Amino acid sequence: MDTVTLAVELDTDSLSTSSKRAYLADLADIRSWCASRQIPGIPALTALDAFVYLVEQRRLGRAHATLRRRRTLLRKLIAHGSVAISAGELGMVEDRFQKMGDDATTVLVVSDDAIIRAGLRAVLTDSRAGCWTEESERLSRPTADFWDYVLIWINYRHGLDPYGPLRHINSMGSTFTAQTPIVAVYTGRLTPMLQLRLAEAGVRYAVPHAWLSDHLHLLAEMLDTASVPIQFHLDTALAMRQRLGLSLSGTIDALLSAAAEVPAVVWTGHLPQTHLPISRTEVTRLRRIAGELAGVPGPDFSKYATSAKRAPETPEWPRVREVVRQALNLTD
Known part of the structure; x- marks a missing residue:
């Protein structure tokens, strides 16, 4: 017999056989609910979990007496140290549960x-x-x-x-x-x-x-x-x-995660690229992330149609910086 079941057995020993059976059935129901929610077990329950459990039981049409008994069971488990919730937290759960409409x-x-x-x-x-x-x-x-x-x-x-x-x-x-x-x-x-x-x-x-x-x-x-x-x-x-003229694939968050890894002044300041505390390698990496993961397009190839210079395949640095600043609401 596991320690949680043993705690309930001992705490309900003085009750009638039918009441004891009801508490053990309640315990099995809570265990089943934990499994359905991929919660490791009753000892891992949080106050939030207890609130959600009680509300779901009410929505399933459980009788008021059943809900009272299951709240009592939770108090017994807390008293035996079988669950991490404190008595104060359970009191808060019960208060919110009782105040809400059916x-x-x-x-x-x-x-x-x-x-x-x-x-x-x-x-x-x-x-x-x-x-x-x-x-x-x-x-x-x-x-x-x-x-x-x-x-x-x-x-x-x-x-x-x-x-x-x-x-x-x-x-x-x-x-x-x-x-x-x-x-x-x-x-x-x-x-x-x-x-x-x-x-x-x-x-x-x-x-x-x-x-x-x-x-x-x-x-x-x-x-x-x-x-x-x-x-x-x-x-x-x-x-x-x-x-916004972006690719239909990608997410801006991918670029922002990378942007957070370099000094903030790269995005918040107004210095030219040559004066920013960031290496060319890092700029190249951010441009690649902007293009491949965030969907920021490369430059217009028509700009390079009459030039011997090859058009870059990744978005230009000013465009990458503009996207980051707009996403962080740093624009003037």
Whole structure:
């Protein structure tokens, strides 16, 4: 007998046979759910996992008594040290679970700013939505497809990139972004190249912070009724690439990842190439990445039609630098 089952056996020893059998059945159900979510086992459960589990059980129509008993089981496992969740974390899970409506829309709020997370959680929870908040680098793969919406605050600097959370959304893969509508909230300018970054990260809607601040009371209803205003819907990445004169294949993020490896002044300063702290070899490498991985086209061959000089096969350096600056919103 494993230690988790033994803990439940000992803790329910004084109960009736039927109650003990019910707790063991609950334990088996949680184990089965962990396996379906590719979670290693009950000891690996997080507070987020517990929240998702309880909401899914409610959606399956489990009786209130069953849900209460399973929450009690989680408390017993915590008391025996059989799960990593703390009693305080489970209390937070139960509070959010009890406040949400039975058929509530579920929203994952992603922000690296604690104040933003707390504010949006309060607004959504008060509207009886099922809300969880997380930092971008702590996004969970096992429960990624659970949410009705992901609301991501993109303005948070990670090194050179003022939109650092987009990297973590990208790292979740296309399966996550294809299944879950992602709403990006942003401040500042929404340049065409930034729109492309959002679309390639799987973002479907880009809502300005100023508009959301004025309509915050409508946020839960807007998500619940899938009525994000049409002006905030993003076009497809392929359509944007055509308009921007880029190849239909590739991603801007591939170029930005390489751009982050060289000194920031290469992109932020206004020095000529000969005065930048970057070698010719590195420039050549970045030009190749821009062409092969980001889809930035080479120069117009007609410029070289009457010249003995051979046209370069990779995009020219000023064009590569322009693309990076636009994607990072560094343009004047």
